[in-house]
Amino acid sequence: MNYWLFKSEPDVFSFADLKARPQQTEPWSGVRNYQARNAMRDLMRVGDLAFFYHSSCPEPGIAGVMRIASGPYPDPTQFNPDDEYFDPKATEEKPIWILVEVAWEKDLKHPVRLERLRQSEALADMAILRRGNRLSITPVTSAEFKTILKLSQTVS
Numbered sequence: 001m002n003y004w005l006f007k008s009e010p011d012v013f014s015f016a017d018l019k020a021r022p023q024q025t026e027p028w029s030g031v032r033n034y035q036a037r038n039a040m041r042d043l044m045r046v047g048d049l050a051f052f053y054h055s056s057c058p059e060p061g062i063a064g065v066m067r068i069a070s071g072p073y074p075d076p077t078q079f080n081p082d083d084e085y086f087d088p089k090a091t092e093e094k095p096i097w098i099l100v101e102v103a104w105e106k107d108l109k110h111p112v113r114l115e116r117l118r119q120s121e122a123l124a125d126m127a128i129l130r131r132g133n134r135l136s137i138t139p140v141t142s143a144e145f146k147t148i149l150k151l152s153q154t155v156s
Contacts, residue, residue, distance in 0.1 A: 002043060003140040004050035005128055006066070006102065015052040015104075024104035026071050030085040032097065036137040040100045041072045043139075050128045051140065051148065053128065061113035062148060071102035095144060108152035122138035122147045 006028065008014065018026055031037055048068040054060055074095035077085035090096040117123050127138035140148075 001142075002045065002048045003142060003145040004039070004044065004048060004068075005062070005138050005140050006050050006056040007053045007136045009056045009127075010054040010063075011057070015066075016052065018052065018066060019064075021104075025101050026103075027070075027075075027101050029075045029099050031075070031099065031136060032085065032087075033135060035149075036098075036099055036135055039137055039139065041098050041118070044068050044072070044100055044103045045112050046071060049145065050102065052102075054111075059093050059111075059113055060106065061117065062152070063116075064107050065105040066102045067098050067105045067153050069103035072098040072100050075099040081082065083127075098137050108149075110155050112148055112151045116151060120147060120151065139152075143147075152153050 013026070018024060028040070031040065043087065046068055050066050050068065051062045051067050052064045054063050075085070075097040077083040078087040078090040078095060078097045079092060080086055087096055118129060123129060123144055126140065126144050127133055127135070
């Protein structure tokens, strides 16, 4: 099993929004970074677990756990000229961007704020904490995943 961290601005799409969706699933559309796309296309598997991270907000941090609920398929937003994620170079025959569907897995007892992630020595090498990292999807090691779940059991 692989572990991941997906970032979203909560005023655009939040963990609560995911939980409120029918069947608690959502296509993770709009990713326009090749490295993140390649992770979804080549590395993610149905059943992998991921943290849902709220970014660009007053209290950034991990809000909950979701799982990968589908294999990769073309992101339909790339074909729609009225969509903000439209890509004129993409065609139905040669799509550029793909997505996976994610599903709510569980709430955390307590969200794990960015500041708390930074304070944990066990998470010092975590991709989200690297200087200059702006990727919306990053891998998480098994040890990092377990550490964050443990941190979520107490209030920081």
